[in-house]
Amino acid sequence: MSVPSAAAAAAAVAALLLPLLMAGADPSDESCLLNLRNSLEDPANSLRKWTKSTLASPCNGFTSYLVGVTCNNGRIYKLSLPARSLGGSISPFLSNCTNLQTLDLSSNSLTGPIPAELSSLLNLAILNFSSNHLSGQIPPQLSFCSYLNVIDLHSNDLSGPIPDQFGLLVRLSVFDVSYNRLEGPIPVLLSNRTGLPRFNASSFVGNKELYGYPLPPMRGRGLSVLAIVGIGLGSGMISLVLSFTAVCIWLRITEQNSATAGGVMNDDDGKISHAMPDY
Ligand SMILES: *[C@@H]1O[C@H](CO)[C@@H](O)[C@H](O)[C@H]1NC(C)=O
Numbered sequence: 001m002s003v004p005s006a007a008a009a010a011a012a013v014a015a016l017l018l019p020l021l022m023a024g025a026d027p028s029d030e031s032c033l034l035n036l037r038n039s040l041e042d043p044a045n046s047l048r049k050w051t052k053s054t055l056a057s058p059c060n061g062f063t064s065y066l067v068g069v070t071c072n073n074g075r076i077y078k079l080s081l082p083a084r085s086l087g088g089s090i091s092p093f094l095s096n097c098t099n100l101q102t103l104d105l106s107s108n109s110l111t112g113p114i115p116a117e118l119s120s121l122l123n124l125a126i127l128n129f130s131s132n133h134l135s136g137q138i139p140p141q142l143s144f145c146s147y148l149n150v151i152d153l154h155s156n157d158l159s160g161p162i163p164d165q166f167g168l169l170v171r172l173s174v175f176d177v178s179y180n181r182l183e184g185p186i187p188v189l190l191s192n193r194t195g196l197p198r199f200n201a202s203s204f205v206g207n208k209e210l211y212g213y214p215l216p217p218m219r220g221r222g223l224s225v226l227a228i229v230g231i232g233l234g235s236g237m238i239s240l241v242l243s244f245t246a247v248c249i250w251l252r253i254t255e256q257n258s259a260t261a262g263g264v265m266n267d268d269d270g271k272i273s274h275a276m277p278d279y
Pocket residue numbers: 027028031093095096
């Protein structure tokens with residue numbers, strides 16, 4: 001009698017545990033990691049355990065044995081793969097990891113753009129893509145992630161402006177876009193909050209075309225000496241061409257007038273032409 005009841009108890013325990021274990025197999029987390037694995041290059045083989053079968057249930061109950069992945073309640077809430085020599089690009093399907101709070105892919109060799117699709121990661125608090133080779137513009141849609149505390153994009157090849165909308169991220173406590181190729185004015189809401197500097201110059205340095213407080217104003221950096229010389233020469237050429245054209249038109253008109261004016265004008269022409277050889 002005791003053996004069957006022990007078996008029944010074991011079956012009951014298994015029946016209780018099974019849903020917890022199955023909770024790890026979230027289809028959107030699986031799709032998120034599979035797509036990320038495919039978009040990354042992994043020359044150091046850091047992600048050797050990221051296989052199709054292990055990625056099928058990235059969260060084993062409450063934990064994950066996948067490098068870089070941390071789970072909570074069967075969902076991925078942290079993805080942290082700094083300094084693992086990763087190349088390739090950032091998959092837009094990272095947006096499928098909808099419970100993600102921390103995304104750290106810093107200090108790798110990632111290229112390509114920051115996908116605007118990341119804006120659907122509404123729980124995202126920490127975003128660190130620093131020290132890669134990411135290019136293109138910073139997607140303004142990232143401002144939809146209203147829990148963002150940390151945006152660290154320093155030392156990449158990002159271009160274009162700093163989105164004005166980032167000034168509306170009230171929880172932002174760390175913002176670093178230094179050492180990129182960003183341009184344009186620094187959004188006032190990022191630099192000043194009630195007169196006090198919100199983020200100081202160290203957040204913005206190393207972007208040649210970025211200007212405005214807390215960096216120096218545009219005057220003297222927007223227009224280089226070469227540009228001023230260029231504009232001067234250009235406008236000089238244009239006025240030269242314009243006045244030459246004006247003279248040509250004027251000559252044509254007077255020519256036509258003299259051709260239709262008759263004898264008196266011809267007499268004047270004759271006097272002038274006779275006068276010329278005297279010089
Ligand atoms: C992953 O994201 C894409 C694009 O947002 C969506 O079409 C797809 O249904 C998602 N897949 C899963 C399994 O959630």
